[in-house]
Amino acid sequence: MTTKLLEIKNLYVEYVTDDARVFAVNGVDLDINEGETLGLVGETGAGKTTTALSILKLLPERVGRVTRGSISLEGKDLTRYTEADMRNIRGEIISMIFQDPMTSLNPVLTVGYQIAEVLKIHKDEKENRQVDERVDEILKLVGIPPERKHDYPHQFSGGMKQRIVIAIALACEPKLLLADEPTTALDVTIQAQVLSMMNELKRKLRTAMILITHDLGVVAETCDRVAIMYAGEVIEAGTVEQIFDPEAPHHPYTVGLFGAIPDLTKKTRRLNPIDGLMPDPTHLPEGCRFHTRCPRCMEICRTQRPALREENGHRLYCHLFAGGER
Amino acid sequence: MAPLIETRNLKKYFPTASGLLHAVDGVNLSIGRGKTLGVVGESGCGKSTLGRLVVCLLEATGGEVLYDGKNILNYGEEQMLQMRRHIQMIFQDPYASLNPRMTVSEIIAEPIQVCRTIQGRDAIMDKVYELMDTVGLADRFVNTYPHELDGGRRQRIGIARALALDPEFIVCDEPVSALDVSIQAQVLNLLMDLQEERGLAYMFITHNLSVVAHISNEIAVMYLGQCVERAPTDELFANPLHPYTKALLAAIPIPNLSRRHMEREVIRGEVASPINPKPGCRFAVRCPQARPECMGQELPLRETSPGHYVACTLY
Numbered sequence: 225m226t227t228k229l230l231e232i233k234n235l236y237v238e239y240v241t242d243d244a245r246v247f248a249v250n251g252v253d254l255d256i257n258e259g260e261t262l263g264l265v266g267e268t269g270a271g272k273t274t275t276a277l278s279i280l281k282l283l284p285e286r287v288g289r290v291t292r293g294s295i296s297l298e299g300k301d302l303t304r305y306t307e308a309d310m311r312n313i314r315g316e317i318i319s320m321i322f323q324d325p326m327t328s329l330n331p332v333l334t335v336g337y338q339i340a341e342v343l344k345i346h347k348d349e350k351e352n353r354q355v356d357e358r359v360d361e362i363l364k365l366v367g368i369p370p371e372r373k374h375d376y377p378h379q380f381s382g383g384m385k386q387r388i389v390i391a392i393a394l395a396c397e398p399k400l401l402l403a404d405e406p407t408t409a410l411d412v413t414i415q416a417q418v419l420s421m422m423n424e425l426k427r428k429l430r431t432a433m434i435l436i437t438h439d440l441g442v443v444a445e446t447c448d449r450v451a452i453m454y455a456g457e458v459i460e461a462g463t464v465e466q467i468f469d470p471e472a473p474h475h476p477y478t479v480g481l482f483g484a485i486p487d488l489t490k491k492t493r494r495l496n497p498i499d500g501l502m503p504d505p506t507h508l509p510e511g512c513r514f515h516t517r518c519p520r521c522m523e524i525c526r527t528q529r530p531a532l533r534e535e536n537g538h539r540l541y542c543h544l545f546a547g548g549e550r
Numbered sequence: 551m552a553p554l555i556e557t558r559n560l561k562k563y564f565p566t567a568s569g570l571l572h573a574v575d576g577v578n579l580s581i582g583r584g585k586t587l588g589v590v591g592e593s594g595c596g597k598s599t600l601g602r603l604v605v606c607l608l609e610a611t612g613g614e615v616l617y618d619g620k621n622i623l624n625y626g627e628e629q630m631l632q633m634r635r636h637i638q639m640i641f642q643d644p645y646a647s648l649n650p651r652m653t654v655s656e657i658i659a660e661p662i663q664v665c666r667t668i669q670g671r672d673a674i675m676d677k678v679y680e681l682m683d684t685v686g687l688a689d690r691f692v693n694t695y696p697h698e699l700d701g702g703r704r705q706r707i708g709i710a711r712a713l714a715l716d717p718e719f720i721v722c723d724e725p726v727s728a729l730d731v732s733i734q735a736q737v738l739n740l741l742m743d744l745q746e747e748r749g750l751a752y753m754f755i756t757h758n759l760s761v762v763a764h765i766s767n768e769i770a771v772m773y774l775g776q777c778v779e780r781a782p783t784d785e786l787f788a789n790p791l792h793p794y795t796k797a798l799l800a801a802i803p804i805p806n807l808s809r810r811h812m813e814r815e816v817i818r819g820e821v822a823s824p825i826n827p828k829p830g831c832r833f834a835v836r837c838p839q840a841r842p843e844c845m846g847q848e849l850p851l852r853e854t855s856p857g858h859y860v861a862c863t864l865y
């Protein structure tokens with residue numbers, strides 16, 4: 225049996241600023257097994273980054289906080305961990321990479337130095353020669369010639385910088401990698417290089433990954449399971465086969481997302497956009513959060529939150545498929 | 551029928567500290583009335599520069615831009631002003647291209663006031679409301695500022711402004727790239743509806759191949775300032791010839807599971823520098839099929855079947 229590596233239960237996250245209270249994550253359930261890749265999909269503002277930041281306790285201080293729920297890593301609840309405890313988790317057991325590689329790179333240090341630093345902190349590798357060899361190995365792993373370890377971040381292209389960030393994130397062979405739109409800013413041929421490299425590393429190191437993306441194409445090619453988020457909730461989740469099965473029942477928002485992307489393999493004159501806009505996260509609609517845009521909205525959708533319907537691990541939150549209060 | 555827009559050996563070189571940067575290097579294209587030419591390629595290949603040359607926002611280093619058969623690059627000021635009515639541009643980042651101190655109505659009215667196509671405040675406001683209606687902006691936004699609106703609505707303002715003078719041709723530079731997919735689809739549908747209603751011609755610049763395939767009649771693939779392949783959309787996808795085009799098509803993530811367990815051919819290396827490029831195929835250093843004859847001489851676009859052009863020694 226596969227063991228649950230990470231399990232998020234009923235997670236709520238708010239941002240409280242001077243003039244507003246933002247309900248960013250509203251009751252998210254997610255889990256990920258060892259070595260598995262979970263795609264977290266949704267449009268801007270859905271709460272994807274917030275969910276990932278909560279796992280590592282990296283929410284902006286004082287403004288963002290987890291108000292309810294649990295996040296357990298191999299059975300231990302991270303929401304109860306202190307900042308000191310978390311330092312042992314970050315980088316060593318869970319790593320995170322961002323869309324902009326410069327979020328994680330220091331512009332005034334050579335990339336070799338930055339990789340070595342991570343190794344020294346977490347792996348207690350004091351022997352300089354040993355560290356040096358590991359740095360070379362890690363750079364080779366992500367396809368960067370080891371000679372280039374003496375170069376500074378600005379001397380690399382965007383794609384190479386992202387490889388270096390991935391190298392640093394994987395330096396301590398973490399069990400879980402949180403990758404927040406890692407290829408969104410890259411050109412397609414470079415994206416293809418980075419994704420194929422990530423796929424290979426995942427196989428080699430058995431790292432589990434939560435891949436945050438808005439690109440269903442990227443999901444189809446890299447993920448084992450998928451969770452689709454809307455307005456701070458997971459509205460549908462399942463295996464890639466379940467989510468990409470056109471015959472299976474789907475949440476109207478999922479249907480909308482697929483309808484909105486031009487399909488190279490089909491000739492359609494008009495796309496089917498989802499009407500309207502994402503709701504304001506400070507004033508979320510009652511009932512189903514999607515009801516204001518849903519083409520199949522019913523009376524019950526306006527007032528009651530849809531309950532979970534689950535079949536073979538395919539989870540759906542929509543009144544079309546189940547009744548009653550959640 | 552003569553094309554509406556044509557470029558001949560169009561060039562733009564930027565002087566830099568380390569030499570001449572060949573941003574656009576001898577591009578020949580044509581776009582018919584009511585048609586869409588998609589221009590694709592990776593960042594830095596010269597798409598935006600090409601677009602700005604065509605609408606005369608940049609001065610060309612060489613070559614010609616023909617509008618209705620006349621070279622507009624040597625137009626005088628008065629002729630240019632007239633011509634500008636017919637040729638407009640919309641940009642990727644509507645926010646950066648809209649004056650933040652102007653309200654929606656002021657932004658849309660500005661080109662009308664500059665070109666005096668309509669006189670009188672009431673008549674101009676009627677036109678503003680009509681344009682807002684055309685692009686799907688509710689009347690209540692008329693006095694708001696761009697920063698108060700979301701990306702999709704901002705892009706609608708940019709489109710309304712571009713339509714204000716009833717142009718025949720619009721260069722669309724990554725108009726949906728900054729938008730979420732659901733909003734992107736709304737804007738793409740709007741652009742296609744406008745084309746149908748008004749017979750507009752578009753040059754549609756994007757790095758997104760699925761989008762370009764959807765909207766274009768013909769596609770030009772650019773690499774380091776040059777057009778390496780040009781063909782009708784269906785033909786290009788069914789029968790790509792240039793190794794770069796093939797690599798680009800293979801790299802698009804497809805939103806279904808058909809390619810899931812296929813080992814993908816991933817093209818290696820990265821784009822070379824556009825500064826003082828050597829003669830020869832600029833893709834050669836990354837090309838799996840490169841041969842000695844690919845280097846040393848410029849490769850012109852050659853027609854391999856009707857309407858299908860490629861610049862490659864293999865054909």
Ligand SMILES: Nc1ncnc2c1ncn2[C@@H]1O[C@H](COP(=O)(O)OP(=O)(O)O)[C@@H](O)[C@H]1O
Pocket residue numbers: 239240241246247248266267268269270271272273274275284287288505
């Ligand atoms: N520091 C912050 N302060 C206030 N609101 C925030 C902050 N960070 C994110 N938000 C809001 O929280 C919601 C979720 O954001 P985010 O998790 O970044 O979504 P995603 O990554 O899916 O685009 C959005 O409405 C966003 O505006």
Ligand SMILES: Nc1ncnc2c1ncn2[C@@H]1O[C@H](COP(=O)(O)OP(=O)(O)O)[C@@H](O)[C@H]1O
Pocket residue numbers: 564571572573591592593594595596597598599600824
């Ligand atoms: N004003 C400028 N001065 C110098 N170089 C420029 C200027 N504008 C663009 N470039 C360069 O010209 C090339 C093409 O740029 P651009 O047309 O913006 O490409 P794209 O739109 O395809 O990303 C790039 O190498 C870019 O750095």
Ligand code: SF4
Pocket residue numbers: 475476477512513514515516518519520521522525530541542543544
């Ligand atoms: S619950 Fe109702 S409003 Fe929500 S997605 Fe389902 S049908 Fe639409």
Ligand SMILES: [Mg+2]
Pocket residue numbers: 272273274404
């Ligand atoms: Mg995000």
Ligand SMILES: [Mg+2]
Pocket residue numbers: 597598599
């Ligand atoms: Mg550009």
